[in-house]
Amino acid sequence: MSCGPREGHALSQEVKRLATTRRPTLKDVAQAAGVSTTTASVVLNDRRDGVRVPDATRHRVQQTAEDLGYRPNILARSLRTQETRTIGFVSDEVTTTPFAVGMLAAAQDEAARHGYLLFVVNLGPNAPLALQEQAIDQLTQHQVGHFIYGCMYHRLVDPPLGLPADTVFLNCEANGGRHRSIVPDDRQGAYEVAAELIKAGHRRIAFLDDHRHPPASRLRFDGFRAALAEHGLDYEPALHLKTTPFVRGGLVLSDLIGLPAEQRPTAVFCYNDRIAMGAYRAARTRGLRVPDDLSIVGFDDQEFIASELDPPLTTVRLPHREMGQLAIQLVLDEPGALDDVPAPEGNVIRIAGELVRRDSVAKPHSDLGQSDASSS
Amino acid sequence: MSCGPREGHALSQEVKRLATTRRPTLKDVAQAAGVSTTTASVVLNDRRDGVRVPDATRHRVQQTAEDLGYRPNILARSLRTQETRTIGFVSDEVTTTPFAVGMLAAAQDEAARHGYLLFVVNLGPNAPLALQEQAIDQLTQHQVGHFIYGCMYHRLVDPPLGLPADTVFLNCEANGGRHRSIVPDDRQGAYEVAAELIKAGHRRIAFLDDHRHPPASRLRFDGFRAALAEHGLDYEPALHLKTTPFVRGGLVLSDLIGLPAEQRPTAVFCYNDRIAMGAYRAARTRGLRVPDDLSIVGFDDQEFIASELDPPLTTVRLPHREMGQLAIQLVLDEPGALDDVPAPEGNVIRIAGELVRRDSVAKPHSDLGQSDASSS
DNA sequence: CTGAAAGCGCTTACAG
DNA sequence: CTGAAAGCGCTTACAG
Structure with a gap:
């Protein structure tokens, strides 16, 4: 019973065929490895829970996937699991101005650490609410699960409609007090x-x-x-x-x-x-x-x-970087995210800045001209 | 023939039901409007080509969609159409540093104008190629169709594997010369x-x-x-x-x-x-x-x-903003994108900067102390 | 003009 | 241990 797919030769032909056509799907891997898509999915996702796939099968599937250069289609997965691993970072202009850009960079880093991707949309200064809501709608249509609303400088904002309740406001506070927010402890x-x-x-x-x-x-x-x-x-x-x-x-x-x-x-x-x-x-x-x-x-x-x-x-x-990082952690419900942070006042978390001592401070001259510069 | 769905009462009940449960799907709209999903899809996407839906039906579907607050699931659409309307903006550190951030902002603006969303990933300075390729792989799994590779300052880079041939390098040139690039005309x-x-x-x-x-x-x-x-x-x-x-x-x-x-x-x-x-x-x-x-x-x-x-x-x-905007236009094959731009040298497009005259230039003192400031 | 059906590429009960 | 089948929410030939 030399059933094609398992043989090196047939496999390499399969490899060649796929290379010249479309990207291989899970079904291609399953066929080439001679298993069902169920099995292929289980081993490639490393789902240990309950399901035991014999090592031989497991290795064969993994090897085949690698040979074919299989990469899962996250869209298809997300459609099925209802979970996109994607975060919407919308802001007034943190992208436009070099000011609080550390928040975005840190957020992106932290998101990557969790395997999440960031959609970033920059509304521009004073974008009308309608425009903001349109952007949020677009993000929502893309099924983004989590939102961060960032501002260039610490201020109060009217929260646009359509933002989920667990949105984190970053460097701003949402009027109404119904949303969590992270601001510097000015x-x-x-x-x-x-x-x-x-x-x-x-x-x-x-x-x-x-x-x-x-x-x-x-x-x-x-x-x-x-x-x-x-x-x-x-x-x-x-x-x-x-x-x-x-x-x-x-x-x-x-x-x-x-x-x-x-x-x-x-x-x-x-x-x-x-x-x-x-x-x-x-x-x-x-x-x-x-x-x-x-x-x-x-x-x-x-x-x-x-x-x-x-x-x-x-x-x-x-503390822009700390703030951006924390925003991601909150939005992803990272356990212990709040451990190193002072207790929130209601919905707002204040992150301490850091005194940076440089050379612009000295003791004053005496008011009346006495003791001018003769101590030490 | 008072078939439920068309009546105001039944519809409003439907509205209520959906409001309290999941987000309505196309199927929900179709059912509530008493048409097939085919028809619903056709009218909501405003596909004129060939297909003629009578105005009455058309309006009924549109109204129903609005009443239910229907928003399409782009994931599902993208899976079907093989087109995500999404662009990957990967960069060394344009997000980290306030330097060339205008490129990102302008790219985001232009993307929005075309109805595209931007995934931005910030690799950090000197990210190893393996890390870069991992990020690109993740983006690819999310089926992003277009890539922009941005650098903080004008330099030469080794293009990471996995980037499609039509990737645009922004503020940098890819070694090998096989990729298009946009740089300032220094x-x-x-x-x-x-x-x-x-x-x-x-x-x-x-x-x-x-x-x-x-x-x-x-x-x-x-x-x-x-x-x-x-x-x-x-x-x-x-x-x-x-x-x-x-x-x-x-x-x-x-x-x-x-x-x-x-x-x-x-x-x-x-x-x-x-x-x-x-x-x-x-x-x-x-x-x-x-x-x-x-x-x-x-x-x-x-x-x-x-x-x-x-x-x-x-x-x-x-010209950071111009460069960011052009990158999006190139990647989306916007007709006429190159019209206002000097001819590329091979694969590289050089965008002119602009002389900004301020107050740091005056005529020199005479070399020998003569005619000091006595003219005019 | 309109609908039934297939299919995009996955995951996940459910049976065997 | 493993596979057939359903289904996520759409679009699009194809028939009627």
Whole structure:
């Protein structure tokens, strides 16, 4: 009973035939190996549960699959199992702007670790809800099982319709509070950099704030004030300037450092690194050296900025990678995902940033010109 | 003949039933509308070809689909049609780094315009070929029909196995020359900025080069030399410094500007904006003002850098968005995609960047101190 | 004009 | 241990 398929010769012919035509299917493998598709499926998926396939058969099937270069069609499998192993990453513009792109990269890494693929769609800034819902609909038609909704910067969003209940909002909070969300712990980060300034001896610290007051602004300000309060310092409204969160926004510092010595701040807390970059410039223009004459701290640890300023900027790193990774873990129900993370406040998880000490902080000159630089 | 399904009442019950259970399928719609799945499929896909469905039937089916909230299962459709409308965007690290991220964003936009979804996988820098091929295999199992292989910066890559012949290499060229590729026209860009310097009157122009000599380096250097030659200027090897392509790399400029006035360059062409940033710093340290004492140009128009330098940097914008868009068009065989683009050299298409004039170029001081600033 | 049927490539009860 | 059969949700010749 030399039934074709098992013989080397027939097999190699089969190999040749398939190579020149379509990609081999499970059925091809089964036929070539002389088993049913059931058996072929069971061994190729390594399903141990209950089913025992003799080693000989198992090896024959595996070998045949390899010889034929068989690769399963995930579409067909997904249709049958109702599970695509695919995640939709939709965002306002994390793809467009080099800002929070670490979230996407980390999410992609973590997804790959779990054998998942990421569909990414970038809505663009201020996409109308209808457009967002259309994108979500398209993803849904592709049967994506899980959704992450990412934002470029920490803000509040109206959740588009069509997103499943277990969607994770990344770097934003969904109005209504019905969705889980992961955001940076801006308050804690601000507290830490502010404390850094205070511990260096600063008493009059300016705050260069984002005039549009996004959630992160309030939180960073809270952390700033908490640090002041904890060290018995008063918050001085006159030193709290609202400005535009770009480099040119930092130039408003000029006004403050033009003040008489007793009123002038000795340090500046900037809402973000770009404002800090402007603050450096304002200081230089006024002939003040950083940090000798003026200490400056930022927020974000923005790539190509914070570390490249002269002197390098003390700031707080936003935990974008950690956030992206956690988002995937949550969405996939990874056990223990929440173990290393502070307890959520309701539906929002706040991930701590990290104080990055560089060279933009020094102790202040004495207010009255005494003890200028003679200690050590 | 009051056959159930057509009546409002029965339909609304059907609606209710489905709402509380699974998502409705084409079969559900067909049954509720009292037609076969064939008909339902034909009208919902708006297939005019040959098939004429009476308007009454057509509308009934459409209305039923809407009432039930029917959304096709693309997986099932794709399995049948052998076409997923899905593109694999695999890259070394365009997702990890904020550098060429515009390529991805533009690709995603263009894909959306065509009704395609993007799978993005980020391999990470220097991923071993085996890992790359595994990712490609996974994408292939998901039946993605088209591939784009993107790189963070213009370079040569060994094409991983498994990529289809019509893969488009984006911001890189595949060794072997068998694949289409889209890269910036570095030579032309360099020619333009260099000419800008020469036209301002500069004769001794330093070149701060990337010491690792990526393809872009050679091309930019070629463009630089071509501009010199065209204006009858000699290339002076002593002014050609190889350095590391980061901010600190620009500091080597110190050596050059310490030279006696007759040997000192009056302008600097930097391989990229980060080197230019370092060059600014070196100039400042030596007490030279940009552009009054020294003109500087960069390359890349890197976000948050070029426009934010003081003074803002004249540079060339890399056409990342155009490249990303074109990649999608090529891969989808969009007719006319190549119309607005220079003829390919073999398999490589070079897209021109754009000279961005800002404030870092001025005419040089006279070599011998004469005619300092007294014209005009 | 419309429907019954086959089939895309899998997985998974269910029988034997 | 192994296979025949059903079915995931579609589209598309093919008949009528």
